Amino acid sequence: MPADAVPTAPAPGAAPVRIRPEIAALAPYRQGKQAGADAFKLSSNENPFDPLPSVVAALHSVIGVNRYPDASAARLRHRLADRFGVAPDEVHVAAGSVSILAQLLLAAASPGDEVVYAWRSFEAYPGLALIAGATPIEVPLTADSRHDLPAMAAAVTDRTRAIIVCSPNNPTGPIVTHDEFETFLRSVPDDVLVILDEAYAEFVTDPAAVDGMRVLGLAGHANVVALRTFSKAFGLAGLRVGYAIGHPRILDAARSTSIPLSVTAQAEEAALASLDAEVELLERVAHIADRRDRLVAGLRDAGWRIPDAQGNFLWLATGEDTVRVATAFEEGGLMVRPFAGEGVRISVGEEDAVEKILRIAASVVGTLPEGHSARG
Template structure:
């Protein structure tokens, strides 16, 4: 007979989230963290100033309704405020969605390998993961994902660009997929890296959500906008879905400082997106250098490059450490290398040269 408190059975099955490690100090060599897909630029002065001013009110609760942020997002995206839901990063919105829509045993379909938090969030909800393998070039196999939908499926997660492999789906591919998914199944279009996409026929997530009552788009201020430390993301969906996300949200979840910084970031968007353009240029330069070194790597539409190293993933990560760069290995699959400081990227290309032979 058990004599101590016991959590639900699924708690023991929750896989651990593995964050990107900080850089390892190396004597005589500047080390760089390329393991967490962070924006390497410091905050813009206006954003920093707004956050510092907001911090002076830390003795007060934040606006639980995030009204000012919703109004700013409404103006920026051209959607009514009742189509919006905010939370502590887009990952929190995915947790909330699964909590709102999944009963124990319900199925959640997603590509694999994809965002590491998906199987964690599914297990927390007591649901069942249905993982559909990526194609050989690191892309979502949307046809196979549609085939995997059953009467038990409640949610499908589409990560575009896909973290950690890099490719995005096109709008035509997404439209074809949505035509095959039953309307009672929620489709999440996870666009955490949308600002970095440079491709023909890119997904317009907001327009897609406005056109489909079972689609939710999730986005974040952590990547392109450089607010990873403040944890603020948002979803766009038609009012019934957006209301469900708000209903299960943690009260006062998004801090006052985070809300103010996000609003200031939207106001400074032109300057921030200039930085994104610079990161995209560096991404493309690194991608070309890695391929020239002999690696066959997938298309990169986020702020990272994927090395499909397979069983050599940990070996590749160790070689990167020797060069003073910390990367993110996924044992048995590959290594994700974030685009960060420009001076680190020559080492990434050197890593490619050393490890391909």
């Protein structure tokens, strides 16, 4: 800048430095509302059970916070490799599965490229594609809130670098079946990365559902990476640890884009302890799945049209009535997750919340007009 130049003040509300326009226009991720002492937090898909004593003890054993953690989380990677019958370099651990998703998109996509995914799905997908510089390509769900895999395959172009498939789909709930996924893969170029987001895999009770570990065991699917997490079923949401299974060269690319040392020693230790206690933890998951199924049945009996739910949440397609319906739940002490103009997601929480959900939902459904998409 010339010595006599006068700095130009930024416009009101603008950043004081140059920011990529698409990032400046991108809304930050917003988590579900917190709940007060007299309310149930059903706005984030968390596990309502307290940590197991054995997991708490494992956390207390790691007190050396003055030292960096193992950058590769090697013990956890080897443990997961043994569990799934793969090599350690076919496992990548990061601070939540969403971190790995971000790393994969950064590795695969760049300006001018495209990332295909179903919509509505996990709200982080469009932002992560934009951050990578790519163009998000959103393919509408079917009328029953499921992935339209034929339409997603048809959306693939020579600019497509990644496809995200979320099963069970967050926030609507339905799965993709194994047979559907196999058919889909045969219609997708082998050099396009297919990310199977299975953050809620442990809650699935439908035997027809796709299983990423089964897919990866089949020949010809080297372009598939399966994502899973310890945040949901294993109850470690506050520690942020997830993992991917896939081809080592793809995972090497993700590792190259990752922020080093992002998985803490505490998170790794808690994940290892959770695997030791997996039988006990999955008993809790079975209780949550049963609670989910009872909620779905009760809501349908009350007159709601509920998509098949296979995660730890359920979906009310309330459309333009979303804010009003969410407010009714919140006034009743239930913090839910509204997606304005689309619907309300209700996480499966404590048993004591079930009756309140059904009671408030029954009082609200009658206020929706005849023919409303959320009425059965």
